[in-house]
Amino acid sequence: MKKNADAVVIGGGVIGTSIAYYLSKKGIGVILLEKDDLASGSSGACDIDIILQSKNPGIHLQLAMESAKMYETLADELDFDIEYNATGGMILIENEDQLKVMKDFVRRQKDIGLQVELLSLKEASKIQPGLSPHLVGATYSLQDAHVNPMRLCFAFSRAAKRLGAKVYLGTSVLDIRAENGKVKSVITNRGEIETNIVINAAGVYAPFIGEMAGLSLPIKPRRGQIIVTEPVPKLVMADVLCAKYIAAKYNPNLLKESDNPETRLGVGLSLSQTRDGQILIGATREFAGYNKNTTHEALHAIVNNAVRLVPALRHIHAIRSFAGLRPYTPDGLPLLGPVENVQGFIMAAGHEGDGIALSPVTGRIISDLITEGKTFMDVSKLSPSRFGSLSGNENAM
């Protein structure tokens, strides 16, 4: 096969399918390449939260808020049920140290325009019953929501195809050909595709694609383990997180003070209930290479943490567990935009645990950058060049 496309998107997760859709909407001829199936990687092994509150007040939160706005009408636009639900979200606060950090966090988030408030335990318990009496309060935002990431990938892909995009599943990228520093074609196991634009949306596998273009990308897999319960009547009213890991970002001593496995494995509560009634209980943040196994130690730590914070979970049966790999970057922000060294090579990866929340806005930004050279907000902070020259191994992790 000898084919050509205006742009080739690599990766069939929530980022790649979103980009394929927004590019197609602008009349760009897109071919999306996915080595396995839609949502077969991290987008099919994560929770369902679209959380704004957890985002760092700054560009991270701005991105998430723009994305959240797009989500409100996305199901209609894509003409597909993506199980979007504006449930609201809450972050549980366990002690005075965390409270201090969260107060500051909330103040700065409000400055950016997020509707978020600090609740007493009594007020929080009215919204979310079953909380532990040892909690000192919670933050709460009505802007947090849910979506089914697998349906989201499918919806974006279907809508893109309707607009003329081609989606090739089971198609691996073997090499990227460049001439005079410009992208010329993509070699796949099913033939060559001529193109001047390649978008690397391969998530945790983005470094392998980068390597083909001579780039060393600062992205590495961070494992998140999640437990699934039996379906139960509505119990988790909102997305429920705990302040531990947010607090730890601003006060690393909170992490250091403990040597228990929960801390070592980066366990932070993430609770949400699917439309079918199953509760997803997460999660860990571990560096374990590309190993996608679950571990007994981590599952235990997740359960202990969850039951300590929300004792109402104690009598619900866990029926499954899984792990997914989050594309981690050193500064917690994705790499969005062109790279300096190879013209036509665009990065769109490294969202770590925020890929679901940032999926629509990422698609919009990348399609804007490709078609107009600019977008609606200043995204220079997300440019891959913030890590310096990416050629060779200078920035190898």
Added chain:
Amino acid sequence: MKTTDIAVIGAGPAGLSCAVEAAKAGAKVTVLDENLKPGGQLFKQIHKFFGSREHRAGTRGFRIGRQLLEETEKLGVEVLLDAAVYGIYEDRLIAFITDGKDHTLKAEKIVMATGASENALAFPGCTLPGVMGAGAAQTMINVNRVLPGQKIAMVGSGNVGLIVSYQLMQAGADVVALIEAAPKIGGYGVHASKIRRAGVPIYISTTIKEVAGKEKVEEVITVELDEKWQQVKGTEKQFDADTVCLAVGLSPLTELAWMAGCEFTFIPALGGHVPIHNRNMETTLKGIYVAGDITGVEEASSAMEEGRLAGVACAESLGYYDEEQALELKNQIWDRLDALRTGPFGEGRFTAKLKQISARRQLA
């Protein structure tokens, strides 16, 4: 943390035979089973086994079960009951629930002998109380001494359908019809003749069209099938029945093997996706073995031989047998296994097992 040489998951014929063989060699063996009693399906098998003398032909299943239990006890095998294994993690860490609490067991070798489960069949009314697996009905009459109903319609004429029909009649029920979708009877002629002589009508090229009843099964409507397995209108028959038993095959219980990360191959003759193993019953994961129906649905006799094979192989790799001793024992077992896999009912399985083992070689 609790540790053992060899952990065997499943205390059925394969698991117990494996435990006995490994313990005989001197290994410390722990058997885990989610049930409250060991023995798997052996204790409901009140019929005599087929095969040659080495295969305990002529001995009834439950007596074999009793004998295996006695041997495990004599050899000091630890049998943990009410122990539902829910996961096999890195470095052969087994996690299980007993009495609602989480436990772990670290083993040098793991043998998964988890057996098989009965297949279901979908038709209008299939969720009505009174529709059950034939194996479940067999457990009710032979182990719990409870008659599931008075008027039974049996679906499937393999050996399970034939034997359970006969045992239901022995227990006092009436088998109003035995229905087989294929154009000929699936099981041994000797079993079929026995129930036919007892007056059970056998309908071939026939399936269930629907089961009706207010709160439970009250009547069964059957319909004939043409050579393309399509229902032939106007051939419906009505039977008064209070129970429908489904004897439509078994599927290997492979969840743990999937979770552990074993490589699989698809062999319909063995019940679908089955873990690939070598001639030592070792899967594609080092130190993790399989035996019995999990490797492909066969009979208790072959399950026991596979269990012994895994037991000898585990004992050998732990140093309890030298290579020569082990080879002799394994060859004897393979001879008996090959003998079990002959004749019109065994040939297909023989070929299928060859395929399963060669899949392993191709991987290597």
